[in-house]
Amino acid sequence: MADTVTSQPFETPSGKDAEYENFPVGSWLLPAALRPHIATFYHFARAIDDIADHPDTPAPEKISGLQLFEDALTGEVGDQSILATAINMKRSLKACEITRQHCLDLITAFKQDSIKSRYQNWDELMDYCLLSAAPVGRYLIDLHGGSRNGYGPSDALCKALQVINHLQDCQEDYRELDRVYLPDDWMMAAGIDVTELDQDQCSIALRRVLDQALDATELLMLDARGLPSGVVSFRLAMESAVIIQIANRLIVKLRHNDPLAGRVKLSKPEYLWCSLKGVLSAIIGAGKA
Numbered sequence: 177m178a179d180t181v182t183s184q185p186f187e188t189p190s191g192k193d194a195e196y197e198n199f200p201v202g203s204w205l206l207p208a209a210l211r212p213h214i215a216t217f218y219h220f221a222r223a224i225d226d227i228a229d230h231p232d233t234p235a236p237e238k239i240s241g242l243q244l245f246e247d248a249l250t251g252e253v254g255d256q257s258i259l260a261t262a263i264n265m266k267r268s269l270k271a272c273e274i275t276r277q278h279c280l281d282l283i284t285a286f287k288q289d290s291i292k293s294r295y296q297n298w299d300e301l302m303d304y305c306l307l308s309a310a311p312v313g314r315y316l317i318d319l320h321g322g323s324r325n326g327y328g329p330s331d332a333l334c335k336a337l338q339v340i341n342h343l344q345d346c347q348e349d350y351r352e353l354d355r356v357y358l359p360d361d362w363m364m365a366a367g368i369d370v371t372e373l374d375q376d377q378c379s380i381a382l383r384r385v386l387d388q389a390l391d392a393t394e395l396l397m398l399d400a401r402g403l404p405s406g407v408v409s410f411r412l413a414m415e416s417a418v419i420i421q422i423a424n425r426l427i428v429k430l431r432h433n434d435p436l437a438g439r440v441k442l443s444k445p446e447y448l449w450c451s452l453k454g455v456l457s458a459i460i461g462a463g464k465a
Contacts, residue, residue: 199337199422205415205455210319213268217315220245220265221282228286231352238290246283249276274318278311293355294370298392301359302335309338317407325406332399333420339393340426343386347373347436362388378434386435390427397424404458413462418454425450 206214227233227241248262249269269276285308295301313330317323323330342349342357349355350373363369366381378386400420404413425446433440442450 199419200415200451203415203418205418206320206411207409213272213319214316216264216268217279217312220261220279221312223261224283224286228289229353235290239287242283242287242290246280249279249283272319274315278315278318281307281311289355293353295357295359297359297361301339301357305335305338306331309334316412320407320409320412322408323403323406324408325402329400329403329406330416332396333403333416333423336393336396336400336423337419339389339396340423340430343389343430344426344435344440346386350374358385358389373436375436378436382436383434387431390431393427397427405461410458410462414455414458417458417461418451421450421454421457422447 224242224245227238227245230238233241244259245262248259249266251266265279266276269279285304288304288307295304310327310331311334313334314327317327317330339357346356346358349357350370356370356373358370362385363372366385368379368381368385372379372382375382397420400423403420404417407413407416422442425442426440429440429442
């Protein structure tokens with residue numbers, strides 16, 4: 177990869193890194209030669225997400241910062257040294273011959289996050305997830321040589337992962353950013369409003385809405401099942417199978433635990449067990465192919 181740029185004054189780090197994520201980021205299952213590019217993509221996505229999620233930055237400034245990232249990717253920025261992460265991403269995309277559209281879609285999603293804090297219904301939320309989550313899976317598929325099943329199963333998995341993350345962080349998003357990803361129509365049908373998210377524990381009505389979101393997420397996971405068998409790369413098949421196992425386990429935990437009482441996440445033994453199950457399922461699937 178070309179020499180990297182290091183100065184990045186427009187970035188606003190949140191302190192979150194790969195260790196914060198529910199799912200493996202460029203794990204040892206993936207080809208070593210591709211991991212630096214995956215790391216570059218992750219740092220790019222993390223940087224623009226941090227801009228949109230910064231609680232003390234006004235929306236117009238967030239939009240301006242995100243636009244600088246877009247300009248750097250499209251080659252319209254003058255001083256490239258001010259946007260290290262974007263320029264490194266641009267170089268990586270060129271080296272791997274991957275479209276920049278995946279990155280531009282992420283920027284569009286985070287611009288939306290800067291000004292939009294409510295979603296009327298599930299379909300509107302899914303449209304957002306198509307921009308904020310699906311590009312990650314699409315990038316990985318392109319980087320690993322494609323998929324015989326197209327982007328569909330990957331899109332479904334990425335949308336499900338996004339909703340799982342929204343449910344885990346529903347209280348934090350509301351308190352710190354006044355941002356709510358639970359559909360308004362579901363909340364209204366349950367007879368509650370967003371202030372329910374500021375409580376110490378879920379009410380019966382809010383629990384009903386969370387379960388409704390988990391029901392819809394499980395339907396996405398049914399579509400995601402075809403991802404490992406479709407991807408060209410066996411290593412990516414193993415990685416995606418692991419992620420599917422982790423997602424399914426988190427859905428179960430979110431059904432039985434209260435995200436308002438504490439962040440629902442996997443223990444290390446649960447994470448390792450899901451990883452083992454995922455790898456074995458990918459191996460068995462490859463043997464049947």
